[in-house]
Every structure is written in structure tokens, then in C-alpha cells.
Amino acid sequence: MRKIGVVGLGYVGLPMAVTFGKKQHVIGFDINENRIEELKKGYDRTEEVEAANLEKTDISYTTNLDDLSQADFIIVAVPTPINEHKQPNLAPLLGASQSVGKALVNAPKGTIVVFESTVYPGATEEDCIPVLEKYSGLKAGEDFFVGYSPERINPGDKVNTFESIIKVVSGQNDEVLDIIAKVYESVVTAGVHRASSIKVAEAAKVIENTQRDVNIALMNEIAIICSKAGIDTNEVLKAARTKWNFLDFRPGLVGGHCIGVDPYYLTYKAQELGHHPEVILSGRRINDNMPKLIASDIVQKLLKNGHEVQGKAVNFLGMTFKENCPDLRNTKAVDLINELEKYGLNVVVNDVEADSKEAKQLYDVDLKAKDELEVSNALIIAVQHEDYIKNKASYLELVSDDGIIFDIKGMISKQDLKENQKLWRL
Ligand SMILES: NC(=O)c1ccc[n+]([C@@H]2O[C@H](COP(=O)([O-])OP(=O)(O)OC[C@H]3O[C@@H](n4cnc5c(N)ncnc54)[C@H](O)[C@@H]3O)[C@@H](O)[C@H]2O)c1
Known part of the structure; x- marks a missing residue:
């Protein structure tokens, strides 16, 4: 042995x-x-x-x-x-x-x-x-x-x-x-x-994550188009998924140290070999740009609905790079927080999985416990931790009666809302 x-x-x-x-x-x-x-x-x-x-x-x-x-x-x-x-x-x-x-x-x-x-x-x-x-x-x-x-x-x-x-x-x-x-x-x-061969095994792994990245980028682009057309991406995907060969990818933030990183290993090698990879790199650009786009959508929606932005607190759920995992490295949630703060919002962040010392050390973000969050005009759900799904109703209590829920992960449905509350989904 x-x-x-x-x-x-x-x-x-x-x-x-x-x-x-x-x-x-x-x-x-x-x-x-x-x-x-x-x-x-x-x-x-x-x-x-x-x-x-x-x-x-x-x-x-x-x-x-x-x-x-x-x-x-x-x-x-x-x-x-x-x-x-x-x-x-x-x-x-x-x-x-x-x-x-x-x-x-x-x-x-x-x-x-x-x-x-x-x-x-x-x-x-x-x-x-x-x-x-x-x-x-x-x-x-x-x-x-x-x-x-x-x-x-x-x-x-x-x-x-x-x-x-x-x-x-x-x-x-x-x-x-x-x-x-x-x-x-x-x-x-x-x-x-x-x-x-060793090279075949190396390539197999890096293309698995590249394939995911490109497909998520496509869904993000579709989400941008749907948003401009005034239709709900979730509803569109729900309908499209009824076809047997429609691939079930969802739009979202692509962070972490795999899907958002590995494609660059492949594109580096491609360039070294004299090929400029177009699809892979444009997918990367779309995914990297999502925090900016989402932040601008959030601010526009708040203003359009008569909510002030300057100095106003908004609650933000989930900071890790993915659900049910404490890993904060390369998280795109933090890019979204930074973008929102550039507009003058005071982003109050909760994450039930992340380590607060690490959040402070890596990004200078002070994580707040759930009971420290106050009712505000916006609740942004960036990561769908199990705890948020299980206790959805109690988190929704944090939204004012005419507030807006910004649901990046498609966790909330219209039936969950009070009469005058609004829902934005990617
Ligand atoms: N995390 C994932 O989901 C995942 C999934 C599949 C593949 N991978 C790949 O696996 C590899 C490892 O990823 P990870 O997430 O486990 O990383 P990690 O950062 O969690 O862990 C790496 C460990 O390696 C140690 N380390 C760093 N340099 C070292 C050195 N020179 N000698 C000895 N130890 C050293 C670090 O201290 C750390 O404990 C990466 O190539 C990653 O892309 C990761």
C-alpha cells in the first residue's frame, strides 16, 4: 500500500x-x-x-x-x-x-x-x-x-x-x-x-469550469436583455426550461477561486499558443461587470420608486462567493457592496456563514448579526444561504411596507411580498 x-x-x-x-x-x-x-x-x-x-x-x-x-x-x-x-x-x-x-x-x-x-x-x-x-x-x-x-x-x-x-x-x-x-x-x-495523458486531464478540468463560466455569462446577458425589455428573467427561464435540451444555467455573480479564475488559465495558454479566445474572454468580461450593472439597476429602481439613496441604509444578505460556504475570497458580493456605496448608500451586511474577523480583515466590512439589522427600504439578497431560505419570512420583515427586495438568486416570489412591496430579480 x-x-x-x-x-x-x-x-x-x-x-x-x-x-x-x-x-x-x-x-x-x-x-x-x-x-x-x-x-x-x-x-x-x-x-x-x-x-x-x-x-x-x-x-x-x-x-x-x-x-x-x-x-x-x-x-x-x-x-x-x-x-x-x-x-x-x-x-x-x-x-x-x-x-x-x-x-x-x-x-x-x-x-x-x-x-x-x-x-x-x-x-x-x-x-x-x-x-x-x-x-x-x-x-x-x-x-x-x-x-x-x-x-x-x-x-x-x-x-x-x-x-x-x-x-x-x-x-x-x-x-x-x-x-x-x-x-x-x-x-x-x-x-x-x-x-x-496528463495534458488531457489538465485540459478536461479547466474546460469544465470555463463551460460553466461562459454559460452563466450567457444567462447574465439574457438577464440584461430581459431587464431592458421589462420582462422577468426567472419567468423566461422557467418557460424555456420546459424544452428537453435547454441547459439549466442561471444568471448571477461569478466569484470564488474556480469559475471566475480557471478560464484565465485556459486563455493564457491559448494566447501563448497564438489563439485569441473571444467567447471565453467576453464571457469573463460580462460576468466581471455584473456587480456594476446590478448596482446601477438597484439605485435606479430605488430612485424611481421615490426612495432616497444618499446616506440611506440598505440591508444586504450574503457576502461569501457562494451559498453555504464561509469562503470570502474573490467574492463578487463585495464588488456589489462597493458599487452601491459609491452611490452613497449605507450597505448593512449580514452573512450567516462568513467569519466576521475575516470580512473585516479582507474587505474592511463589518458584518452585522441578524438582530442588528433594522427595517429599511431595500433588502438585497446576494447569496442564497440555507438559513436565508429557511427563515425567509423573518428576513422579509426587514423590508418596509413599500420597500423593494432585490433578489439576485431568485429566492423570493411575488407571493412572498406585502401589497405595496416590489420585487426585482436578475
Ligand atoms: N475550492 C474548490 O472548490 C476547488 C474545487 C476544485 C478544484 N480546486 C482547485 O484546487 C486547488 C486548491 O484549492 P483550495 O480551494 O483547496 O485552496 P485553499 O486556498 O483552500 O487551500 C490551499 C492550502 O494550500 C496551502 N499552501 C499554499 N501554498 C503552499 C505551499 N507552497 N506548500 C504547502 N501548502 C501550501 C495553504 O496554506 C492552504 O491551506 C486550486 O488549484 C483550486 O483551483 C478548488
């Missing part, structure tokens, strides 16, 4: 380490000492793994590279963000490759390194392998081997999990692919798909 080490214990790395850790000993390595200390105490701030499940696993958490050398199957799941020019920032991935390279020096011969981070096709072989070789002094394909297996989990989703999503696997050669497939098959009940 292979000895597993996981590098990067975030949203992806921890649930994976825990799954393997239920069956065998796992070495969990991260450079963030705080994170390691919290995990040692049984606390996962990403809320992906409950304390009881953390207890049931056999993981030794460490920031010490020497510990990693005991593994002969090292999985890398570190972030792959973009920089301010919207180009891939490979610093964490190359930093992790450097660490793994050093660990390989004392690791058993034939150790396999599998990258799970989302990248463009070619990154594993062209960017990571040279770093592994440089810091280990060893040769890939002879002394150690490399594979790529993209992660497809969906944070906050307790149904589609690491074990229940088919795992795409790839390896440097057939023998290595076979070992990688067997290691994942031992825990992924949905099974594995053997991709024909």
Missing part, C-alpha cells in the same frame, strides 16, 4: 486527506502554521470536515518537510490564483513543487507525485516537473514519477463529495497511471476515469 502525503490542506486537500485518512495513515503538510495548529485541535475553518470526522481519521499534520519524505505517494492541492493582470500566478504551485522536490531527496525511490491543482494544459510537465527535478536532483520518469488528477469538489455541497465524484486520473506512463488509478479507486466510490 502506498504511503500518502498531502501538500496543501485547504478546501480540496483536507477532505481528500480525511478520506484517505479513514483507511490509512496520511501525512498532511501545509505551510500555514495556524491551519496546522487548528487541524491538530480538530477544527476546520473551511467547514468542509466536521470535528467528529476529523477525529475519525489518521492524519499527522505537519509543517516539517522531513515528515513528507516518509510518503511515496504525494498529492499536491495548493491554490492556483491569478495575478492583478488576470494571468496565472503559479507561485504557490511552484513553491509546493520546490518543497516536494526537497522531500523527494529522502523519499523512497519511485515516489509518485500527483498534482490536483487546477492548471492549464502543460503546467505539470512544463512548469512543475523542472522544479521537482531541480530541488531533488532526481529525474522524473526514472527516479520519481508524476501524475495529474484534477479535483472537482464543490465547497458547501455535502452530496457531491470527493468520494462520489468520478475522479479523472492521468500519469507519466501506463504503469504509473495504473498505480494512481488504484490509489484513488481505493477511496473514490464513484470510480476513476483514466485520461490518455
Whole structure:
């Protein structure tokens, strides 16, 4: 049995380490000492793994590279963000490759390194392998081997999990692919798909998220057209969905570190290869521009209905990048808050999932508890957390009798409103 080490214990790395850790000993390595200390105490701030499940696993958490050398199957799941020019920032991935390279020096011969981070096709072989070789002094394909297996989990989703999503696997050669497939098959009940090469597996992942991004952009564009035509997008989609082959995408804010980021990895590679990607980049532009458009619609609607804007408080529900998840990174809700504030509104923000210290630290936003919110002329629902759905009626109490509900996620229907209240939906 292979000895597993996981590098990067975030949203992806921890649930994976825990799954393997239920069956065998796992070495969990991260450079963030705080994170390691919290995990040692049984606390996962990403809320992906409950304390009881953390207890049931056999993981030794460490920031010490020497510990990693005991593994002969090292999985890398570190972030792959973009920089301010919207180009891939490979610093964490190359930093992790450097660490793994050093660990390989004392690791058993034939150790396999599998990258799970989302990248463009070619990154594993062209960017990571040279770093592994440089810091280990060893040769890939002879002394150690490399594979790529993209992660497809969906944070906050307790149904589609690491074990229940088919795992795409790839390896440097057939023998290595076979070992990688067997290691994942031992825990992924949905099974594995053997991709024909590392580049194929890399491309498969990045196009999954690009496809979602472009489709959401199309729905956002349709929402803009519907709004100008004075028709309700939700009603239009409800009718269109009755056709068997209509794809069920919804308009909305696209944030986070996957769908709003991964397409840039693909467009970067495309441009390097001499192709200017038009559809993908225009989709990105539409999605990135949505906070501005929504803010201007909100302000226009408030003014048209006789509500003052300057210095007036509006309640704002949901700040994380998606529902039922505490992750505030790259959230577009904060762009919307900033746009609204530019018009002079005082945006009072509540989020039942997010950590208030992190909201303050990352965006200088003071999150308010529900009982601190006062009745106002506008309620903006940016993220559809389970708590908001369950307690919809009590949140609607926060809207004045002639106020407006701005429902970006399509959570509220006209029947939920009082006689003189109005509903705006994207
Ligand atoms: N979060 C998701 O929904 C999701 C889903 C599928 C794929 N992915 C991809 O998986 C990868 C990881 O994403 P994530 O959301 O788990 O990131 P994350 O930010 O939650 O976690 C990454 C962890 O890696 C650690 N780390 C950073 N640099 C390191 C280094 N050099 N050495 C060791 N540890 C290091 C960080 O301290 C952190 O704990 C990314 O490529 C992402 O695109 C993410």
C-alpha cells in the first residue's frame, strides 16, 4: 500500500486527506502554521470536515518537510490564483513543487507525485516537473514519477463529495497511471476515469469550469436583455426550461477561486499558443461587470420608486462567493457592496456563514448579526444561504411596507411580498 502525503490542506486537500485518512495513515503538510495548529485541535475553518470526522481519521499534520519524505505517494492541492493582470500566478504551485522536490531527496525511490491543482494544459510537465527535478536532483520518469488528477469538489455541497465524484486520473506512463488509478479507486466510490495523458486531464478540468463560466455569462446577458425589455428573467427561464435540451444555467455573480479564475488559465495558454479566445474572454468580461450593472439597476429602481439613496441604509444578505460556504475570497458580493456605496448608500451586511474577523480583515466590512439589522427600504439578497431560505419570512420583515427586495438568486416570489412591496430579480 502506498504511503500518502498531502501538500496543501485547504478546501480540496483536507477532505481528500480525511478520506484517505479513514483507511490509512496520511501525512498532511501545509505551510500555514495556524491551519496546522487548528487541524491538530480538530477544527476546520473551511467547514468542509466536521470535528467528529476529523477525529475519525489518521492524519499527522505537519509543517516539517522531513515528515513528507516518509510518503511515496504525494498529492499536491495548493491554490492556483491569478495575478492583478488576470494571468496565472503559479507561485504557490511552484513553491509546493520546490518543497516536494526537497522531500523527494529522502523519499523512497519511485515516489509518485500527483498534482490536483487546477492548471492549464502543460503546467505539470512544463512548469512543475523542472522544479521537482531541480530541488531533488532526481529525474522524473526514472527516479520519481508524476501524475495529474484534477479535483472537482464543490465547497458547501455535502452530496457531491470527493468520494462520489468520478475522479479523472492521468500519469507519466501506463504503469504509473495504473498505480494512481488504484490509489484513488481505493477511496473514490464513484470510480476513476483514466485520461490518455496528463495534458488531457489538465485540459478536461479547466474546460469544465470555463463551460460553466461562459454559460452563466450567457444567462447574465439574457438577464440584461430581459431587464431592458421589462420582462422577468426567472419567468423566461422557467418557460424555456420546459424544452428537453435547454441547459439549466442561471444568471448571477461569478466569484470564488474556480469559475471566475480557471478560464484565465485556459486563455493564457491559448494566447501563448497564438489563439485569441473571444467567447471565453467576453464571457469573463460580462460576468466581471455584473456587480456594476446590478448596482446601477438597484439605485435606479430605488430612485424611481421615490426612495432616497444618499446616506440611506440598505440591508444586504450574503457576502461569501457562494451559498453555504464561509469562503470570502474573490467574492463578487463585495464588488456589489462597493458599487452601491459609491452611490452613497449605507450597505448593512449580514452573512450567516462568513467569519466576521475575516470580512473585516479582507474587505474592511463589518458584518452585522441578524438582530442588528433594522427595517429599511431595500433588502438585497446576494447569496442564497440555507438559513436565508429557511427563515425567509423573518428576513422579509426587514423590508418596509413599500420597500423593494432585490433578489439576485431568485429566492423570493411575488407571493412572498406585502401589497405595496416590489420585487426585482436578475
Ligand atoms: N475550492 C474548490 O472548490 C476547488 C474545487 C476544485 C478544484 N480546486 C482547485 O484546487 C486547488 C486548491 O484549492 P483550495 O480551494 O483547496 O485552496 P485553499 O486556498 O483552500 O487551500 C490551499 C492550502 O494550500 C496551502 N499552501 C499554499 N501554498 C503552499 C505551499 N507552497 N506548500 C504547502 N501548502 C501550501 C495553504 O496554506 C492552504 O491551506 C486550486 O488549484 C483550486 O483551483 C478548488
